[in-house]
Amino acid sequence: MAEEFLFRLILASLLGGVIGLERQIRAKEAGVRTHILIGIGSAMFMIVSKYGFYDVIEHTHIGLDPSRIAAQVVTGVGFLGAGNILVQKQTIKGLTTAADVWVTAAIGLVIGSGMYEVGIIGTIMALIVLELFRQLTYRFLNRHLHLRMRIAAGTTQVVLAWITEQGYRIQLRSLANDTSDCHVLTANVEYTDATSVNQILSSLKENPAIKEVSVA
Incomplete structure (x- = not known):
């Protein structure tokens, strides 16, 4: 079981790092290290939420809601995302970085729960949005x-x-x-x-x- 948990943490860190690398290349506020830590932390919270209370449940027969910790992760990451948003001279900066911090936390939660395919597909979709849509926006929309x-x-x-x-x-x-x-x-x-x-x-x-x- 320990090997499985280790694999989940490594995969969450890799997927978060890939998204962070794209942000760091663009010289954005949150880079590789931030995204790796968010991925690892989210995965750990989900692992604890799903598997960390078996000893309590076995002896006390208490029912626990594994979704509560995940919900708190979403709330906590919201504060991190808000810290990346700046308003300067009527211009809002950092919204995309705040959004991908939120997505990275979601990917970490998904990987921590063992849904590897969803996490990998989500990472690919995030990269497509960040890179391909950036090019399309520059080319056809905002000029x-x-x-x-x-x-x-x-x-x-x-x-x-x-x-x-x-x-x-x-x-x-x-x-x-x-x-x-x-x-x-x-x-x-x-x-x-x-x-x-x-x-x-x-x-x-x-x-x-x-x-x-x-x-x-």
Whole structure:
């Protein structure tokens, strides 16, 4: 039985880590370690809920509801998810990360209960939503990009003005020091024509003040 529990914990950590890796690649608030811990913790709670009270039941003949601990996990993860949601300048940030933290907890509970196929399928579906739908949204719906750029120090206003001259609308999200001679800038860039994402990135790289640029 111990080997079975160990397998469930390992599988829950792997599935949570895969989702966390996607978030970390996108430089989101909750990364690999957070998702692994959520997966392991949720699986452990479910294992305790299903199997941790057999000794009490055998001697006292007390009936227990195994769903109560799972319900409390959902409540607790809700607080974690809320901590990832930020409101800045009328813009809500972190909703997707909060949602996948919630999904990771659900996957951990499913694996902890022994429903491996459901957990694996749920992970695959979550990755499809996070990656494929992100591409579809950028391509067909919002026509905007969330970009992360490393720029030369002291060139922020020049870079923003230059991007505007290229025909894009840009909204600065954050600016932080990277090194003494570089800043890290994140911004939303909106465009209205049929320009591809690769073309936009290529055009931005032509500016010598922009050292690196990627989709965040």
